[in-house]
Amino acid sequence: MGAEVIVRLPDGSAKQLPAGSTALDLAKSIGKRLAKDAVAAAVDGAEVDLTCVLSEDAEVAILTGGSDAGRTVLRHSTAHVLAQAVLDLWPGAHYAIGPAIEDGFYYDFALRGGATFGEEDIKRIEARMLEIIAEDQPFVREEHTIAEGLALFAQQPYKREIIEGVGSEADLAVEAARDMAPGEFTVSVYRNPTARVVDHDGGFVDLCRGPHVPSTGRLGHFRLLRVAGAYWRGDEHRPQLQRIYGTAWESAQALAEHLHRIEEAERRDHRRIGADLDLFSFPPEIGSGLALFHPKGAMIRQIMEDYSRRRHMSSGYQFAYSPHITKAELFEVSGHLQWFADSMFPPITLEEGHEYRLKPMNCPFHILIFRSRQRSYRELPIRLFEFGTVYRYEKSGVVHGLTRVRGMTQDDAHIFCTFEQMTGELESLLGFVLDLLRDFGLEDFYLELSTRPEGKAAGSEEEWEAATEALRVAAQAIGLELVMDVGGGAYYGPKISVQARDAIGRHWQVSTVQLDFQLPMRFGLEYVGADNARHRPVMIHRALFGTVERFFAILLEHYAGALPTWLVPTQVVVLPVRDDHDPYAEHVAVTCRHAGLRAEVDPADEPLGGRIRRWKLEKVPYVLVVGDDDTTSGTVGVNARGSEHPDRGIALEAFVAAVAAEVESKGSPEKGGGRWSSGPR
RNA sequence: GCCGGUGUGGCGCAGUCGGAAGCGCAGACGACUUGUAAUCGUCAGGUCGUGGGUUCGAGUCCCACCACCGGCUCCA
Numbered sequence: 001m002g003a004e005v006i007v008r009l010p011d012g013s014a015k016q017l018p019a020g021s022t023a024l025d026l027a028k029s030i031g032k033r034l035a036k037d038a039v040a041a042a043v044d045g046a047e048v049d050l051t052c053v054l055s056e057d058a059e060v061a062i063l064t065g066g067s068d069a070g071r072t073v074l075r076h077s078t079a080h081v082l083a084q085a086v087l088d089l090w091p092g093a094h095y096a097i098g099p100a101i102e103d104g105f106y107y108d109f110a111l112r113g114g115a116t117f118g119e120e121d122i123k124r125i126e127a128r129m130l131e132i133i134a135e136d137q138p139f140v141r142e143e144h145t146i147a148e149g150l151a152l153f154a155q156q157p158y159k160r161e162i163i164e165g166v167g168s169e170a171d172l173a174v175e176a177a178r179d180m181a182p183g184e185f186t187v188s189v190y191r192n193p194t195a196r197v198v199d200h201d202g203g204f205v206d207l208c209r210g211p212h213v214p215s216t217g218r219l220g221h222f223r224l225l226r227v228a229g230a231y232w233r234g235d236e237h238r239p240q241l242q243r244i245y246g247t248a249w250e251s252a253q254a255l256a257e258h259l260h261r262i263e264e265a266e267r268r269d270h271r272r273i274g275a276d277l278d279l280f281s282f283p284p285e286i287g288s289g290l291a292l293f294h295p296k297g298a299m300i301r302q303i304m305e306d307y308s309r310r311r312h313m314s315s316g317y318q319f320a321y322s323p324h325i326t327k328a329e330l331f332e333v334s335g336h337l338q339w340f341a342d343s344m345f346p347p348i349t350l351e352e353g354h355e356y357r358l359k360p361m362n363c364p365f366h367i368l369i370f371r372s373r374q375r376s377y378r379e380l381p382i383r384l385f386e387f388g389t390v391y392r393y394e395k396s397g398v399v400h401g402l403t404r405v406r407g408m409t410q411d412d413a414h415i416f417c418t419f420e421q422m423t424g425e426l427e428s429l430l431g432f433v434l435d436l437l438r439d440f441g442l443e444d445f446y447l448e449l450s451t452r453p454e455g456k457a458a459g460s461e462e463e464w465e466a467a468t469e470a471l472r473v474a475a476q477a478i479g480l481e482l483v484m485d486v487g488g489g490a491y492y493g494p495k496i497s498v499q500a501r502d503a504i505g506r507h508w509q510v511s512t513v514q515l516d517f518q519l520p521m522r523f524g525l526e527y528v529g530a531d532n533a534r535h536r537p538v539m540i541h542r543a544l545f546g547t548v549e550r551f552f553a554i555l556l557e558h559y560a561g562a563l564p565t566w567l568v569p570t571q572v573v574v575l576p577v578r579d580d581h582d583p584y585a586e587h588v589a590v591t592c593r594h595a596g597l598r599a600e601v602d603p604a605d606e607p608l609g610g611r612i613r614r615w616k617l618e619k620v621p622y623v624l625v626v627g628d629d630d631t632t633s634g635t636v637g638v639n640a641r642g643s644e645h646p647d648r649g650i651a652l653e654a655f656v657a658a659v660a661a662e663v664e665s666k667g668s669p670e671k672g673g674g675r676w677s678s679g680p681r
Numbered sequence: 682g683c684c685g686g687u688g689u690g691g692c693g694c695a696g697u698c699g700g701a702a703g704c705g706c707a708g709a710c711g712a713c714u715u716g717u718a719a720u721c722g723u724c725a726g727g728u729c730g731u732g733g734g735u736u737c738g739a740g741u742c743c744c745a746c747c748a749c750c751g752g753c754u755c756c757a
Contacts, residue, residue: 106752116684116685117684117685118685118686119685119686225751226685226686226751226752227684227685227686227751227752228684228685228751228752228753229683229684229685229752229753230683230684230752230753230754231683231684231753231754234753234754235754236682236683236753236754236755240683240684240753241684241753242684242685243684243752243753245751245752271749271750275692276692282748282749284730284747284748284749287748288747288748288749342755343755343756390757392756392757394755394756395682395683395754395755395756396682397682397683397684397752397753397754397755398682398754398755398756399749400750403756403757404755404756404757405757408757410757488756497757509756509757510757512757543757545757546757547757549757550757551757575716575717577714577715577716577717578714578715578716579714579715580714604714604715605713605714606713606714606715606720607713607714607715607719607720608715608716608717609715609716609717609718609719609720610718610719610720611717611718612717612718613717613718613719614718614719615718616718617718623717625716625717626716627715627716628716629716630716637716637717639717639718645717646716646717648716648717
């Protein structure tokens with residue numbers, strides 16, 4: 001090693017530094033601002049502390065708090081500060097893991113005597129954290145052998161368990177692994193030597209892979225958000241720990257923006273919109289997770305379902321109907337009672353001894369329709385579609401608005417085809433799915449491939465392998481990003497799910513496509529082939545909306561309640577200025593209705609301003625005002641949703657034609673600026 | 682199911698130390714006849730989630746249950 005090292009920077013330039021220089025020295029040599037913003041460094045792609053000595057020539061990048069990698073470091077370091085505060089305030093507490101997560105971090109604790117955190121505790125902890133940050137405690141990295149590590153954390157069972165797992169196969173599979181040192185024989189810890197923690201000598205120390213900021217003074221733009229219970233290593237059979245969630249950012253402004261995004265998501269909450277717009281409700285009288293659709297919500301749902309039916313009809317599907325309840329034996333045959341019973345409502349036992357069950361899925365019924373007579377290869381593929389309402393006994397803590405309910409309607413279909421037809425069916429199906437989703441205004445997708453659920457799967461590994469491969473081929477042919485979801489398949493087969501990103505970047509699982517060799521076998525399905533021999537069909541389960549309820553909720557959140565004109569319950573409201581304009585207002589409404597629009601009149605028995613306000617809050621796409629000028633010239637004053645100013649004097653025919661076209665193209669008033677070019681602004 | 686939190690007219694909220702249940706919006710009725718995001722007035726509406734308990738007295742304190750909210754596990 002010479003007296004100097006040469007580092008290459010991300011912009012391609014190179015820099016010479018004296019031997020023994022640290023990453024922080026490098027940052028300083030580039031600029032003051034960079035040194036101030038730096039939180040860690042990447043040497044040949046590996047993230048390290050700023051205090052790391054650059055001992056050989058390397059590619060080095062300085063990570064700042066403004067980058068994703070830099071924020072991860074900030075959040076991870078803030079999690080350590082949280083742990084230090086909690087250990088100081090709750091003597092004898094055990095600390096488990098505290099990783100950075102999307103937009104923030106958390107840390108899991110077990111308090112002495114099973115104590116729990118309350119709301120007020122959050123404030124105490126935050127105050128203690130601010131003190132720790134004000135003290136500007138250094139983070140110092142240490143390497144220890146496994147034995148030393150175990151001794152260091154003699155009083156900390158969760159840390160010991162993590163250390164004992166270092167290098168094991170299981171270690172790599174658990175989330176905690178991200179929190180750990182690489183390498184088989186050592187563990188790294190970070191120490192805040194100047195920390196004062198009750199009952200702890202030598203400051204505060206935590207097991208951690210790093211890197212961390214040089215000192216706590218670099219932190220500060222954080223907020224603790226909530227407390228929650230969380231199972232140790234995500235296993236509900238293991239102890240439940242107390243988790244504290246927080247968020248942390250590189251600047252006060254970034255923190256404020258994040259808190260604003262949280263508010264924005266709350267504004268879009270479909271439960272709130274559903275109540276405000278009188279779309280649906282969940283009366284306690286009918287039970288948790290069971291929804292009532294009110295007339296306006298039902299109208300939207302009806303439009304969604306009607307459109308879906310039309311698309312299915314033109315895509316070669318046949319319709320089916322099946323009952324909500326059936327003899328339990330059907331679910332013995334299908335395997336649901338073996339694999340899915342936890343999610344089913346308990347049996348209804350009749351006097352003569354038969355047990356009945358509410359259906360959790362529609363597939364067995366469609367199978368019986370297939371099996372009702374002998375089938376020829378000439379009929380295949382057979383595609384049976386139904387809006388099938390199913391009931392699942394979801395655990396009490398998981399129901400959530402319309403996205404997680406106990407009674408739900410799937411836009412469900414089962415395709416029975418030959419093995420040879422399978423790949424083609426899957427590919428055309430994925431095309432159909434994406435086409436339909438785009439009609440509803442979702443545009444940004446990726447696919448997820450869910451594989452065999454270990455221990456919860458029917459059938460052989462070979463069958464699963466073949467089915468998974470067929471799905472993979474179809475998914476790749478579509479050309480969208482594909483991510484793996486290991487072990488996430490249904491008990492009878494692997495699945496592709498379509499994930500949609502909404503207007504504010506959140507993603508939702510919508511469509512699912514599952515390939516199934518098991519149920520055709522269990523039900524002994526057959527068709528007669530061209531060779532006059534009997535063959536077993538392949539089955540594809542698929543739902544495009546997923547469930548109508550959930551898809552409805554996704555649309556409400558995506559559009560923040562301002563649905564495209566074709567989906568909205570009332571498209572046009574006509575407001576007469578005075579009551580002698582009522583007849584003309586009625587004429588306008590009738591003209592709209594003749595063009596197929598949903599229009600109503602709000603008569604002039606209260607002031608115009610109040611009426612406008614009410615319908616605007618209802619998010620009606622077009623609020624028309626008609627007065628003296630309009631009655632004489634056959635025009636309307638148009639208030640398009642989303643625009644600040646009305647367009648007066650628009651010819652009625654021009655308005656109706658434009659809105660009818662907007663409905664046809666599935667557009668929204670927000671996207672239709674400038675249509676009324678004939679009228680003055 | 683588990684952890685934490687919350688339940689007060691249809692909705693949003695106040696209610697102090699355990700001592701007479703309130704406000705705004707919405708609703709009904711009346712007046713106002715209006716050109717672009719809240720017209721004025723009057724009235725009605727609550728066994729304070731449900732059931733127990735403590736107390737001279739409970740919206741308020743305790744217990745159980747129900748529902749909801751945020752998470753964990755699970756999941757469309």
